[in-house]
Amino acid sequence: MNKTRTAALAALALALPAGLAACGGDDDGPVTLRYAFWDDNQRPALEAMIKAFNEEHPDIEVELEQNPWEDYWAGLDSQFAAEEAPDVFWNHVSRFPTYASNGVLLPITDDIEADGVDPSIYPENLYNSWQYEDEQYGLPKDWDSIALVYRLDALEAAGIDPATVNDLEWNPVDGGTYVEFLRKLTVDGNGNNALSPDFDPENVVQYGTAMSSNTGQTDWWNYAVQNGCSLQTEPWGDYAIDAPECVEAIQFTADLYNKWHVAVPAESTNQPNGGVPGDYVVPGQAATTLDGSWMLSFYRDGLEPGSWAVADNPSGPVGSGTVINGLSNAIYAGTEHPDEAWELVKFLGSEEAQSIATGMGSVWPGISSLNQGFADYWAGEGIDVTGFQTAAEGTTTGYPLSMNDAAFGTAAMDEFNQVWLGQKDAQAAAEAVVAIANAE
Amino acid sequence: MLAPSILGFAVFLIAPIVIVVLLSFYDWNLLSDPEFIGLENYRELAGDERALQSIGNTFYYVLLNIPAQTVLALLLALALNAKIKARNAFRVIYVLPWMAMPVALGVIWRWVFDPQFGALNRFLDLFGIDGAAWLTDSTWAMPVIASVNVWQYTGYTMLFFLAGLQAIPAQLYEAADVDGASPLHRFFTITLPLLRPAMLFVLITSVIGSFQVFDTIHVMTAGGPAGSTATLNYQIYLESFTQRNAGYASMLAVVLFAIIALITLAQAAFFRKRTTYDFS
CATH class of the missing domain: 3.40.190.10 (Periplasmic binding protein-like II)
Structure with a gap:
């Protein structure tokens, strides 16, 4: 039947012959x-x-x-x-x-x-x-930093001037110009966008954005930083994502999925097994995404030259920013x-x-x-990448530093996956993550 | 002559088992030296909801997997034991899923079950049925994984039943025909009792196999959503390699071993008195 040994056994079998360290001297051979x-x-x-x-x-x-x-x-x-x-x-x-x-x-x-x-x-x-x-x-x-990557053809079809993309703003109440922008770019099978009263969220052919991340770095951390959330009390300190400004940003991320219907559904993008944002932007299932600079060559290799571009991140209530690393x-x-x-x-x-x-x-x-x-x-290559440099300034923070990163990462993925699916409350999830991540 | 195989047995089986049992009394993060903590890992288990949930998940998976797989395999074996056209071709086809890489199959199935762009929901759409979010809905995820594994291993299990069926002497059936026994009667009084050696082997190996399910889960759901497909074996992996609690994971491995050992002994005891190996 299933041929797997327990993973622990495998590792320990590997560990067994360790200690047979080579002893030979350092001659100058290859x-x-x-x-x-x-x-x-x-x-x-x-x-x-x-x-x-x-x-x-x-x-x-x-x-x-x-x-x-x-x-x-x-x-x-x-x-x-x-x-x-x-x-x-x-x-x-x-x-x-x-x-x-x-x-x-x-x-x-x-x-x-x-x-x-x-x-x-x-x-x-x-x-x-x-x-x-x-x-x-x-x-x-x-x-690396995060910036807004978008398809020019999607903007053109929606009648959006690319010059306006650098100045998008969001807020947790009505979504602001950023959500309006994403709603214009979310189109159903009948050609109605998400602003239209006839829009059918069950039959979307192009979403405004795609979000997915193993850590938060290419999804909710962006909105968290733009909302004044500092993820940790200080570098090496406790995780503080249950603070109101963090929960608000987590809720905003969930709203992009479930309230505004502008993000590729979490059923498809939840990690660790879902797709990455580029997987949806390249075939045209999503019009924009907030993605890492390390992914640029992925877009270059997947899209025609001149069909995509990079812009500044949207601004939230406290400004524009992201997490650099x-x-x-x-x-x-x-x-x-x-x-x-x-x-x-x-x-x-x-x-x-x-x-x-x-x-x-x-x-x-x-x-x-x-x-x-x-x-x-x-x-x-025809791509202006200064959006990533702009993103490295402003309210941008460094990557969270902690001995408990593994516990935080697992708990966050577990809990927030449920929030993105609309199955769990943002506040409860954030509290659960903090309880696990700060336990040791 | 025996020396090489005994050496291999000791190095690759006995030694790791001993090490796992020993490590279950230690706190070890894989990176620095293990620290002895006595029974602490075992005590922690009682309050560890995730681990307890994973034990429940394991039994749930085994219950979904074993009956369906065993009955289907037996039915297939009966069908392919009859004299039908292209019998050998069918036998090969049913075994193919077992021959393929579970990880590769898992990836393909994940595409099929993708709620948005997957083949299954597109197909259901044709009939106006709204397919579920198969792998991210905690109600569906485990049944979906179990059915993928049933699909994958039924053909393989069928092979043992086929071999068992062919070992049953034809004169028993001829005698039953003379006595006017119905096909159903023949199945329950001749076929099923005389298949017990095959049944014992199939049940013991497939129950052990399903308690150890790993690769399909790793590729299709990684234990999610919300831990609903994390079996005990998968929980061992998560504890050891994402949380770096190798000592605690070893304790879970010992628990898994104890569960499997108990169930296997019970199965063996049940079949021992009821199995005939001599058909003459």
């Missing part, structure tokens, strides 16, 4: 490094950077190990348990605190100093977000090749490597001076 990442969109850029790395280091082979986000962390955790983790891997701020405090990351403070890496080339907050107890545990790989390249503390792993991380953090990624329009770079190169690449 070395193979394992480098783990999750985002398929960035593979071409990684391959190009590794090719450049091999020109200077022909004796260090880099093997890419890819797992999608949903499986990446479970895989990495079990590899840490088995002491068989990849030498170098993408790290995320939400996991960083737990990893750093449990000693699975290799500190690189001394290497940075010895090799004269200049930290001032990175934005200070990005660089500092990889510090724990006076040690540095990674070099910034990129930064960045990734780093980190080294596994148990690596057998710490010197070579550092060479790779140093290279990936260098201007040479990051200009390769920005030149391919992959992600916003970790190095400030290269931002223009990224914007230039997209200008060449």
Whole structure:
């Protein structure tokens, strides 16, 4: 019958032969490094950077190990348990605190100093977000923010001037110009939009927006920040999403589904198994979305040039804003090749490597001076990406930092999925999440 | 000669089981060293609504899965044991779902059951029926998962019944014909009793298999909505790999093992006195 062993057994079977650490000395023979990442969109850029790395280091082979986000962390955790983790891997701020405090990351403070890496080339907050107890545990790989991505053909069909998209406003009472905009873009099978009295919400062929997120980053966090909700009492503090301004934003997100009928229904988009926003925008089932800068190449590859564009996020009651974030390249503390792993991380953090990624329009770079190169690449593709830079200012906050990220993430997905489906009250869900996430 | 297989048995089965039992007395986040906490994990179980719910979900799933799958497999075996055209082709077709990758099938079924753009609801639409949100409605999600697994494993189960049917000596049926027994009578007095060895095997393996269901759930609902499809086995995965409570997950694994062991022993005891292996 079902051939699965219990997952725990599998991991422990893996853990068993651990400790058979290799002992051989460090001779200068060829070395193979394992480098783990999750985002398929960035593979071409990684391959190009590794090719450049091999020109200077022909004796260090880099093997890419890819797992999608949903499986990446479970895989990495079990590899840490088995002491068989990849030498170098993408790290995320939400996991960083737990990893750093449990000693699975290799500190690189001394290497940075010895090799004269200049930290001032990175934005200070990005660089500092990889510090724990006076040690540095990674070099910034990129930064990301959220902006409004939309299809020009949908706007044209609805008679909306693209110049107005940068100035949309929402409020929790009547929805404001943003909801009106989305209602115009939500069209049923008879050609009626959601403003029409004849609109049939059961038979929609194009929704105004698509929302979905494993964390909140590409759905309700945007509206939360625009409504003055700070997610946490302070970085490293308790989660505070049961505050009135947060609950109001969660309710507004639920309203987009269930009151205004302008979002692709949660039955389809709820994570972890639903589609991502781009899955609905590319085939035309949704006209707009608030999506991450790391998804730009997904839209480039799926849509005709000139058929889509990027605009500023809408403004809520306290202004426009979103959550910004960045990734780093980190080294596994148990690596057998710490010197070579550092060479790779140093290279990936260098201007040479990051200009390769920005030149391919992959992600916003970790190095400030290269931002223009990224914007230039997209200008060449006919896309003005300054919306993401605008989004990095204003009321924007950093990604929540907590040792309880895993508990928060699971509880939030569980509870808010029910809110999006219209099965649970926003206040009750927020309280339930806070109770679980702040428990330890 | 036995040494390699005993070594494999010890390394891949005995050792992990011992480790899981030991770990159930520890607090372990996978990243740093485990810490001994005695029976704390077991005590915590009593107040853990999610874990208790997952035990209930598991029994619900087994009840949805086993009777339907066993009866369907038996009916199919009876049909394909008769002399019909293209019998072998049918046998292969029914076994195909079992041969395919459960994860790939799960993805396809998820598309089929998508409430908005899925094939099933589009089809129901043709008859004016409003299909449910199959995988996000807590009433439907578990029956849907159970039916996908019934579809997947019925053909495989059928193979054992087929083998069992072919082991029944033909002269018994001939004698029954001479006595004027009806087909129904023959089924209940000859076929079913003499199928008991096959039945015992099928029930024990498929009950164990359904208690361990994982991949279909992982791909189709990930335990949702609101934990309604999180079986105990899936809860073990969630605790261990999303919450990093490997010690607590080990405790759940021990509980699952105890449940399966009890049920299997009960089944074996029930069938032992009622099974004939000698048809001569």
